Amino acid sequence: MLTISQLAAYAGVTVRAVRHYHAKGLLPEPERDRSGYRRYDAAAVVQLVRIRTLADAGVPLARVSELLDAGDEEFAAAVEQIDRRLRAEIRERQRHRDRIAKLAAGDSLSLPPAAVAYVERMRELGFPQRIIEIERDSWILIAAQMPDAVADLMEIKQLQLEHEGLRRLYLDFADLVDCGPDDPRLPALADRVAAFIEAAAAEASDFEDVHPVSRELVELLDAAFLESFPCAARLLELLEERGWTGWTDIRRLEPA
DSSP states (O other), X not given: OBOHHHHHHHHTOOHHHHHHXXXXXXXXXXXXXXXXXXXXXXXXXXXXXXXXXXXXXXXXXXXXXXXXXXXHHHHHHHHHHHHHHHXXXXXXXXXXXXXXXXXXXXXXXXXXXHHHHHHHHHHHTTOXXXXXXXXXXXXXXXXXXXXXXXXXXXHHHHHHHHOHHHHHHHHHHHHTTTOOTTOTTHHHHHHHHHHHHHHHHHHTTTOOOSSOOOHHHHHHHHHHHHHHOTTHHHHHHHXXXXXXXXXXXXXXXXXX
């Protein structure tokens, strides 16, 4: 006859597990001996091993008792049902793993591949991390509202990024990311931005915008620009003095 500790050791479980199975009614509690200790026989070992095997296979404890008493056909049907449930759980866990992998992938969690490539190219070209983050967040907003337009818009952005003059302008603006509205470099930057806009507008005068951005999204992106740079409001004022208004959707001011 075995003590509870010996029984647990034979079956490869803990004493706590044995007591838990007692409480669940899966393993009958034996009578105590004269000393007040429970004593288990070989049948208890066999029963406990069966319980442990079913539990280790993923069978809910609520169904273990049913399977212990089932006939061959009933047992096979129940096992098949449990197997289907386990396969569904595995698929769900795999989906969770895929989501975790996306989290580990950083930018690709929220951005389509074309935008991820654009952000990586900005890193290669030496843009400050803060500028990259602001640009990334802007494209997250655009991709959320205009997913079908991102690929075409990214082609334009990639070309702009490879344009040496515009890239230099981007990088110079990045140097002013923390400057205040009174920074003496702002007027010269506004001159350069206005000159570039003027040239770009002339080149694009015969082209129709096939992916117009909604007014709500423009306002949201402009607000993000104003919140991100201390000098943003002043730069927009300087651009208006030079005949242009807006930032995300820059337009020529109508003559007064």
